[in-house]
Amino acid sequence: MLSCGIIGLPLCGKSTIFNVITRAGAEVKPYASGKTDPNKAIVSVPDSRFDRLVEFFQPKKVTPATVEFVDLAGISRDASKGAGLGNSFLSFVSESDALIHVVRCFHNSDVPHPEDTLDPLRDWNIVELELIYRDLGVIENRLTKLGEKKRLLPQESEEKDLLEKCQAYLMEESPLRDMGLSKDALRILSGFAFVTLKPELIVLNLDETQTGDDILGLDGMIKLSEEKHLKMIKVFGSMEMEMAELDLEEQKEFMADLGIDEAGRERLISQAYGLLGLISFFTTGKDEVKAWTLSQGDTAVDAAGTIHSDLARGFIRAQVVHYRDFLEHENSFAKCRESGTLRLEGKDYVVQDGDMIEIRFNV
Numbered sequence: 001m002l003s004c005g006i007i008g009l010p011l012c013g014k015s016t017i018f019n020v021i022t023r024a025g026a027e028v029k030p031y032a033s034g035k036t037d038p039n040k041a042i043v044s045v046p047d048s049r050f051d052r053l054v055e056f057f058q059p060k061k062v063t064p065a066t067v068e069f070v071d072l073a074g075i076s077r078d079a080s081k082g083a084g085l086g087n088s089f090l091s092f093v094s095e096s097d098a099l100i101h102v103v104r105c106f107h108n109s110d111v112p113h114p115e116d117t118l119d120p121l122r123d124w125n126i127v128e129l130e131l132i133y134r135d136l137g138v139i140e141n142r143l144t145k146l147g148e149k150k151r152l153l154p155q156e157s158e159e160k161d162l163l164e165k166c167q168a169y170l171m172e173e174s175p176l177r178d179m180g181l182s183k184d185a186l187r188i189l190s191g192f193a194f195v196t197l198k199p200e201l202i203v204l205n206l207d208e209t210q211t212g213d214d215i216l217g218l219d220g221m222i223k224l225s226e227e228k229h230l231k232m233i234k235v236f237g238s239m240e241m242e243m244a245e246l247d248l249e250e251q252k253e254f255m256a257d258l259g260i261d262e263a264g265r266e267r268l269i270s271q272a273y274g275l276l277g278l279i280s281f282f283t284t285g286k287d288e289v290k291a292w293t294l295s296q297g298d299t300a301v302d303a304a305g306t307i308h309s310d311l312a313r314g315f316i317r318a319q320v321v322h323y324r325d326f327l328e329h330e331n332s333f334a335k336c337r338e339s340g341t342l343r344l345e346g347k348d349y350v351v352q353d354g355d356m357i358e359i360r361f362n363v
């Protein structure tokens with residue numbers, strides 16, 4: 001299962017945002033916890049298409065798409081040099097497929113700020129820099145190992161050249177995700193689990209007074225997200241954590257007061273899912289309707305492999321129809337086949353968000 005790691009400076013509201021998303025009730029306190037083992041929870045991804053398929057098929061079993069969220073320890077300035085909790089726990093960040101980077105915008109005199117003042121852009125940069133140092137460290141270790149070898153295999157030379165390019169790039173304090181690496185390069189680098197390659201969603205954690213645009217440091221963050229092509233959303237952390245415990249009527253009132261029309265929970269989950277490049281395909285039937293998760297650009301054989309490795313191994317063809325076409329043709333596979341919207345696709349077919357797929361295989 002794919003997982004999103006929640007990162008940020010100490011006390012920026014990571015556990016609060018984790019609770020908004022998961023309702024897991026992780027501990028939230030106004031002093032640094034010093035805890036490095038992460039809180040984890042699995043949540044279902046809200047999806048109205050999936051709900052309609054369930055309504056139609058009335059299956060015995062219903063399995064929505066899920067994503068794991070992981071609430072990580074705070075990353076301090078100079079963590080890479082051992083400050084704060086150090087950065088050994090950053091290995092948890094490498095295990096995440098995507099990052100939710102929480103930035104404190106909220107005022108709260110009961111909660112000390114590790115940098116003393118409110119400055120979202122500075123805070124974002126501190127954490128980003130620590131991630132960059134982490135990747136630099138990984139590269140240095142590998143280059144040292146390669147340097148100790150008498151002779152390098154051709155693929156090792158290729159790896160060394162690429163790592164040196166990445167190293168130079170990181171030294172400019174730029175994350176690897178901005179480097180425009182080719183598919184081949186990414187494949188060579190995949191084993192290193194570089195943290196600055198991971199897609200990132202920025203969450204501005206606001207207090208209840210920050211309903212307008214008059215938020216300290218907001219302009220700088222908007223500029224950053226535009227320049228770096230990073231998605232960014234606003235969430236009223238503490239408020240929405242409390243809201244999750246109310247009944248629906250009360251929630252509506254609450255949201256009207258905050259001037260929002262969709263609860264942070266739904267927004268966070270679907271944004272995290274979509275903006276981080278994840279898509280769903282569906283398998284349907286009377287026994288089970290299930291949503292599966294892929295990354296954008298994944299192919300039919302990737303889809304087969306997510307269901308079972310045997311299906312990828314013995315892959316013959318994928319029978320595909322898009323949810324939209326299925327709906328337009330009165331939920332009838334026969335009508336979809338007649339219209340040509342239901343067809344057989346080969347291994348390299350790029351799966352579209354909302355495809356309904358059946359794998360033909362032979363093992």
Ligand SMILES: Nc1nc2c(ncn2[C@@H]2O[C@H](COP(=O)(O)OP(=O)(O)OP(=O)(O)O)[C@@H](O)[C@H]2O)c(=O)[nH]1
Binds near residue numbers: 011012031033239
């Ligand atoms: N007013 C206000 N306070 C908040 C908000 N988010 C978090 N806090 C408070 O800030 C403190 C820290 O929140 P946590 O969610 O525990 O922060 P954290 O980033 O998980 O902290 P560490 O795990 O210790 O690094 C708590 O006292 C929260 O109540 C917010 O949106 N508004």
Ligand SMILES: [Mg+2]
Binds near residue numbers: 015016027071
């Ligand atoms: Mg926490």
